[in-house]
Amino acid sequence: MALLTNVLTQVFITLISVAGVYVLTGLTGMFSLGQAAFMAIGSYASGIFVVKLGMPLVPAIILAVLLAVVVGYLIGYPVVRLRRDYISLVTLGFGEAIAALLTRMTSLTGGASGFTGIPRRTTLAIAAVSAILAVALVAFFKSSKYGRQCIALRGDELAAKAMGINVIRVKMTAFLLSVALTAYSGCLYAFYMTYVDPNGFDWKKSADWVIMVFFGGVNSLTGSTLGAFILSALPQVLRGLQNYRYVIYAVLVLLIINFKPSGLLGEWELTPRNIKRTWNGLRAKLSGKAGKKEGH
Amino acid sequence: MSLQILLNGLATGSIYALIATGFALIFNVLKFSNFSHGATMTAAAFAAYFLVSANGAGLAATLAVAGIAGAAIALFGEFVGFRRITLNHSSSTYFFVSSITLGTLYEGLVTVKVGSNFYNFPRFFTNPTINLGDFVISTSDIMMFTISMVALIILAYVIQKTRLGRALRAVSFDRDTAQLMGIDSTRIIQLTFVISGVLAGIAGVFLGIKYTLYPTLGSLVVKGFIASVIGGLGSLTGAVIGAVLLGVVETILLSVLGSGYSTIATFAIMLVFLLLRPQGIAGSNVQEKA
Amino acid sequence: MALLEVNHIYKSFGGVKAIQDFSIQANAGEIHGIIGPNGAGKTTIFNVISGVYPADQGTVVLDGKDITKMEQYKITRLGLGRTFQNIRLFKGLTVEENVMCAFDPQSKYTVLGGLLPTPKRFAEEKRGRELCRKYLQVVGMQDYLNERPENLSYGMQRRIEIARALMCEPKVLLLDEPAAGLNPTEVGELTELIRRISKEIGFAILLIEHRLELVMSISHIIHVQNFGKTIAVGTPAEVQHNPEVIEAYLGKEE
Numbered sequence: 001m002a003l004l005t006n007v008l009t010q011v012f013i014t015l016i017s018v019a020g021v022y023v024l025t026g027l028t029g030m031f032s033l034g035q036a037a038f039m040a041i042g043s044y045a046s047g048i049f050v051v052k053l054g055m056p057l058v059p060a061i062i063l064a065v066l067l068a069v070v071v072g073y074l075i076g077y078p079v080v081r082l083r084r085d086y087i088s089l090v091t092l093g094f095g096e097a098i099a100a101l102l103t104r105m106t107s108l109t110g111g112a113s114g115f116t117g118i119p120r121r122t123t124l125a126i127a128a129v130s131a132i133l134a135v136a137l138v139a140f141f142k143s144s145k146y147g148r149q150c151i152a153l154r155g156d157e158l159a160a161k162a163m164g165i166n167v168i169r170v171k172m173t174a175f176l177l178s179v180a181l182t183a184y185s186g187c188l189y190a191f192y193m194t195y196v197d198p199n200g201f202d203w204k205k206s207a208d209w210v211i212m213v214f215f216g217g218v219n220s221l222t223g224s225t226l227g228a229f230i231l232s233a234l235p236q237v238l239r240g241l242q243n244y245r246y247v248i249y250a251v252l253v254l255l256i257i258n259f260k261p262s263g264l265l266g267e268w269e270l271t272p273r274n275i276k277r278t279w280n281g282l283r284a285k286l287s288g289k290a291g292k293k294e295g296h
Numbered sequence: 297m298s299l300q301i302l303l304n305g306l307a308t309g310s311i312y313a314l315i316a317t318g319f320a321l322i323f324n325v326l327k328f329s330n331f332s333h334g335a336t337m338t339a340a341a342f343a344a345y346f347l348v349s350a351n352g353a354g355l356a357a358t359l360a361v362a363g364i365a366g367a368a369i370a371l372f373g374e375f376v377g378f379r380r381i382t383l384n385h386s387s388s389t390y391f392f393v394s395s396i397t398l399g400t401l402y403e404g405l406v407t408v409k410v411g412s413n414f415y416n417f418p419r420f421f422t423n424p425t426i427n428l429g430d431f432v433i434s435t436s437d438i439m440m441f442t443i444s445m446v447a448l449i450i451l452a453y454v455i456q457k458t459r460l461g462r463a464l465r466a467v468s469f470d471r472d473t474a475q476l477m478g479i480d481s482t483r484i485i486q487l488t489f490v491i492s493g494v495l496a497g498i499a500g501v502f503l504g505i506k507y508t509l510y511p512t513l514g515s516l517v518v519k520g521f522i523a524s525v526i527g528g529l530g531s532l533t534g535a536v537i538g539a540v541l542l543g544v545v546e547t548i549l550l551s552v553l554g555s556g557y558s559t560i561a562t563f564a565i566m567l568v569f570l571l572l573r574p575q576g577i578a579g580s581n582v583q584e585k586a
Numbered sequence: 587m588a589l590l591e592v593n594h595i596y597k598s599f600g601g602v603k604a605i606q607d608f609s610i611q612a613n614a615g616e617i618h619g620i621i622g623p624n625g626a627g628k629t630t631i632f633n634v635i636s637g638v639y640p641a642d643q644g645t646v647v648l649d650g651k652d653i654t655k656m657e658q659y660k661i662t663r664l665g666l667g668r669t670f671q672n673i674r675l676f677k678g679l680t681v682e683e684n685v686m687c688a689f690d691p692q693s694k695y696t697v698l699g700g701l702l703p704t705p706k707r708f709a710e711e712k713r714g715r716e717l718c719r720k721y722l723q724v725v726g727m728q729d730y731l732n733e734r735p736e737n738l739s740y741g742m743q744r745r746i747e748i749a750r751a752l753m754c755e756p757k758v759l760l761l762d763e764p765a766a767g768l769n770p771t772e773v774g775e776l777t778e779l780i781r782r783i784s785k786e787i788g789f790a791i792l793l794i795e796h797r798l799e800l801v802m803s804i805s806h807i808i809h810v811q812n813f814g815k816t817i818a819v820g821t822p823a824e825v826q827h828n829p830e831v832i833e834a835y836l837g838k839e840e
Contacts, residue, residue, distance in 0.1 A: 104556030246404035
């Protein structure tokens with residue numbers, strides 16, 4: 001039971017970051033390989049605020065998220081203006097720089113040996129509620145004017161500008177939203193693990209999140225959520241297989257790329273209308289009657 | 297700044313140049329960032345270590361085997377990771393995810409074999425250093441610099457002067473038209489991967505000599521990425537210039553600031569550079585057609 | 587002062603002089619046809635007016651505002667709508683969402699409304715949807731709200747693109763070869779549609795078109811371009827009898 005709680009809590013924390021990556025990669029078509037660095041900023045900042053400055057938890061988290069957003073703005077400023085190919089590389093460099101900084105600022109961060117003594121405040125319930133809220137916020141975002149503009153510019157920036165869309169601003173909004181979510185997930189992470197070190201936030205982690213989004217369906221928030229659930233739980237479940245788990249993981253993703261390129265769910269979203277449609281379709285199949293019409 | 301530092305920087309820069317060109321070649325032809333390049337370097341270097349150098353072979357044999365292994369790995373990657381999505385004209389998302397997944401796969405396989413241990417290549421040179429007047433230069437640095445430069449000159453010759461090179465440039469310019477003109481673009485793409493793999497193998501061995509061999513050695517590929525961003529994505533000349541610059545600047549920063557802050561300073565320089573000249577040293581700013 | 591004033595613009599790409607000294611004055615209610623062989627620089631004129639790239643020389647004034655060096659999206663918001671030669675609808679969005687995208691930049695709710703169901707968001711979305719229905723009605727596509735454009739016919743996609751451009755509430759509308767790829771019936775419907783929106787909405791329309799019967803029948807003024815230069819300007823009747831135009835189109839008689 002303790003193991004299950006542990007796995008679930010971590011899965012929910014990951015889910016928050018993946019919701020952020022969905023906004024960035026799924027909606028807007030940008031790849032960040034420095035996303036985990038924002039998680040690091042959230043973790044370290046909230047930890048330091050509470051442990052070293054004695055701040056209460058909630059303001060510490062708010063401040064940590066704000067700090068990450070400010071840093072995000074500085075990185076985002078060039079990033080949203082560059083051609084897409086550059087974004088992943090610039091953010092990659094950023095991630096490395098943050099890791100180096102955290103290792104170097106020993107007196108504040110504990111350096112390479114990590115920052116310890118953070119109280120455990122994150123419970124399964126807090127993580128679960130946070131994850132649900134994060135996914136809900138992103139769902140609202142997707143169906144808003146912002147979401148539409150993100151999808152529009154993802155496909156065709158020039159046509160988007162011709163429709164009056166401020167491409168740079170919309171990209172920045174999406175980037176900062178994803179930064180805020182990731183930083184928040186970092187706060188929860190720090191107060192769950194009670195210990196953070198600079199190595200846990202490298203570009204592989206950012207890449208993993210992109211793969212999760214993709215695995216479930218890059219155009220579907222439901223799919224991305226599902227992908228995050230399956231793939232973040234998988235290495236924990238496969239723990240018995242030790243070193244082989246990443247190989248299995250990679251083979252699974254390669255299979256999806258080659259044989260189901262739109263991801264598990266494609267563009268399908270969990271909405272009341274789609275549920276009804278699917279349900280009616282199922283019922284029609286089961287009863288063998290022509291009940292398909294009422295589904296539409 | 298002493299000449300010593302400059303020479304060290306050039307040696308480091310030449311390795312970065314090998315990484316950056318291998319990366320830029322793929323970008324040039326398929327227009328995506330190949331994030332499996334790092335793990336290809338590691339895997340090829342380990343293959344060479346276990347196949348020959350652990351049995352006492354010299355540097356030449358090690359490099360040859362690493363090059364062949366790199367080519368084989370890259371070909372495998374092209375087939376399982378990129379063939380289908382290239383033929384489908386899939387969006388960049390797929391190339392991104394595919395290359396990262398391949399990287400995870402190679403690194404995972406290396407970890408299965410070696411755990412998280414460190415390995416050392418045997419010492420390839422009897423004299424670890426050479427005295428050149430007042431300067432003491434490490435033999436391996438000189439070897440790396442020389443071999444890298446030779447490899448890059450051969451590459452430049454192949455691309456500029458041979459039929460293969462022309463076909464490669466044609467495919468990079470417009471794959472579909474090249475195909476219509478009778479160029480087998482799948483074949484050319486495979487060849488590009490082979491060349492990139494060979495460069496990865498050589499770079500992997502050099503990194504192994506310089507820093508010892510370990511499963512995540514490939515993350516040093518970041519240096520190659522930064523070099524090709526500075527040089528202008530997809531430009532081979534730019535990648536080489538960017539790499540040498542990066543190598544020298546980094547070595548200077550390292551001696552002034554120490555290891556942690558030099559990474560940060562390097563990144564800051566790249567960021568400022570991109571703001572001032574987003575197309576890189578050699579890159580042309582591509583105008584989207586309306 | 588005319589609604590759109592393009593004064594002596596020039597644009598070169600490397601050695602290619604795509605536009606040399608092009609001018610146009612377009613008033614509300616007018617339809618200007620721009621014709622000429624392929625490579626005459628017609629689309630480049632649209633790209634310069636709409637701000638895809640700036641003119642090398644000359645000025646573009648939209649409703650009294652100098653937009654020569656303005657960013658593309660700002661020009662659109664000042665009242666310029668356009669369609670593209672090769673239809674550029676947004677993939678991954680429905681017909682309704684595609685058209686809504688052109689309203690979204692003007693939709694007045696903040697990021698808070700982007701994340702939460704605020705009343706302001708609700709009201710603005712409703713206003714957008716109503717406008718969207720209105721313009722889809724104008725082009726006759728109101729029954730396809732939830733379809734994906736890529737599943738519809740070429741002619742339908744053209745009309746959706748026009749509805750999307752109308753959603754920008756333009757003062758000047760640029761139509762780049764709207765009849766390309768349409769069958770004769772569709773061309774007839776399109777001609778009717780352009781004439782109707784020109785009358786009802788009363789903006790200035792610039793129209794690039796290869797189908798001379800379409801351009802000649804609805805344009806008030808025709809500009810003939812060849813190799814970047816304007817070789818004739820006038821009413822359809824005048825232009826049709828201009829010897830230089832005949833030469834450019836039919837070749838010189840030996």
